[in-house]
Amino acid sequence: MERKTKINAEDGKQELSIVREFDLPVDLLFKAHVDPEIVTLWMGTKVLKLESKKHGSWQFETSDPDGNVMFRAHGVFHDVIPNDKITRTFEMENAPFGVQIEFFEFESLGEEKSRLSIHTVFQSVSHRDQMLKLPFAHGLNMAHNRLEEIVKSL
Amino acid sequence: MERKTKINAEDGKQELSIVREFDLPVDLLFKAHVDPEIVTLWMGTKVLKLESKKHGSWQFETSDPDGNVMFRAHGVFHDVIPNDKITRTFEMENAPFGVQIEFFEFESLGEEKSRLSIHTVFQSVSHRDQMLKLPFAHGLNMAHNRLEEIVKSL
Numbered sequence: 001m002e003r004k005t006k007i008n009a010e011d012g013k014q015e016l017s018i019v020r021e022f023d024l025p026v027d028l029l030f031k032a033h034v035d036p037e038i039v040t041l042w043m044g045t046k047v048l049k050l051e052s053k054k055h056g057s058w059q060f061e062t063s064d065p066d067g068n069v070m071f072r073a074h075g076v077f078h079d080v081i082p083n084d085k086i087t088r089t090f091e092m093e094n095a096p097f098g099v100q101i102e103f104f105e106f107e108s109l110g111e112e113k114s115r116l117s118i119h120t121v122f123q124s125v126s127h128r129d130q131m132l133k134l135p136f137a138h139g140l141n142m143a144h145n146r147l148e149e150i151v152k153s154l
Numbered sequence: 155m156e157r158k159t160k161i162n163a164e165d166g167k168q169e170l171s172i173v174r175e176f177d178l179p180v181d182l183l184f185k186a187h188v189d190p191e192i193v194t195l196w197m198g199t200k201v202l203k204l205e206s207k208k209h210g211s212w213q214f215e216t217s218d219p220d221g222n223v224m225f226r227a228h229g230v231f232h233d234v235i236p237n238d239k240i241t242r243t244f245e246m247e248n249a250p251f252g253v254q255i256e257f258f259e260f261e262s263l264g265e266e267k268s269r270l271s272i273h274t275v276f277q278s279v280s281h282r283d284q285m286l287k288l289p290f291a292h293g294l295n296m297a298h299n300r301l302e303e304i305v306k307s308l
Contacts, residue, residue: 014168014275055230057209076209076230078243078253087253089232089243099232099241101255103277121168121275123257 005141009132014125016132018118020144026114028151030083030106038154042147045071054079058088075099083108090120097131098123116144159295163286168279170286172272174298180268182305184237184260192308196301199225208233212242229253237262244274251285252277270298 009016022029032038034052039045048059054077062071075089078101086104091097103119122128163170176183186192188206193199193214202213208231216225229243232255240258245251257273276282 015278055211055228057230074209076211076232076243078230078245087243089230089241089255091232099255099257101243101253101275103253119277121255121277123273123275124169 003137003141005137005144007137007140009128012125014122014128016120016128018120018140019115021109021113021115022148023112024114024148024151025112026106026108027083029114029116032147032151033086033104034080038150041150042143051077052080052086053077056080096127098127157291157295159291159298161291161294163282166279168277168282169273169275170282172274172294173269175263175267175269176302177266178268178302178305179266180260180262181237183268183270186301186305187240187258188234192304195304196297205231206234206240207231210234250281252281
């Protein structure tokens with residue numbers, strides 16, 4: 001099955017870009033990125049903090065059924081413009097991917113259609129290439145599928 | 155006269171690196187980056203906000219003698235480790251340089267000597283190249299000279 005979330009990573013660059021179109025109005029697509037309860041549902045992580053505003057910060061954590069932390073990530077919001085842009089930093093703790101800066105753009109393609117574009121810039125080419133060794137494209141596509149289903153069902 | 159602050163920017167990359175050695179102990183070099191009064195002196199800008207801690211934020215502004223704002227910049231601190239590291243975002247308002255992520259490293263080279271390394275990553279190669287058209291290397295070298303003189307005289 002074709003993946004709806006497309007990832008483009010040119011050889012030798014320290015950046016990648018992600019594009020996905022959703023059957024959702026742009027305000028709901030944006031809301032799915034800033035509302036802690038909705039983020040919890042589609043990302044499957046505990047949202048410890050999500051201050052989605054200029055100079056705010058965020059922290060996510062996932063534990064296994066025994067309560068052991070499996071994943072922890074955090075960062076800061078450089079800027080947030082509702083239904084338009086989010087610029088934030090991202091760091092997965094205890095992982096070899098460094099600190100990334102991510103530029104999210106939200107675009108309306110009609111009443112029930114919208115596009116999300118994410119431009120991620122890494123500390124180096126090798127940090128990016130480490131990240132690309134993960135089943136990253138598959139995981140993100142699945143998460144975006146969940147996002148669409150969950151928001152439609154709200 | 156040879157510049158003590160060295161800037162390295164390889165062709166076609168969206169990053170640059172800056173290195174400078176100071177005749178200062180590392181704790182004072184670090185302090186000169188987080189203490190609002192000292193920053194004001196060597197950067198010559200008004201410090202509106204400088205929360206030098208993980209998930210803090212900062213804002214600088216410079217006005218001409220008539221009170222017109224000439225320069226305004228802001229960003230967030232992804233992380234701050236005293237005498238060791240600062241990771242922050244940087245954006246100059248109304249300028250074509252985009253949002254940058256900056257990695258500062260502070261290193262002791264002895265009781266009265268230390269090294270500052272800054273790795274700056276840009277949104278794109280062209281954003282970086284726009285920035286390099288400014289008298290950037292000269293300005294930063296002058297600012298670092300002032301930093302050293304001011305901190306020595308405290």
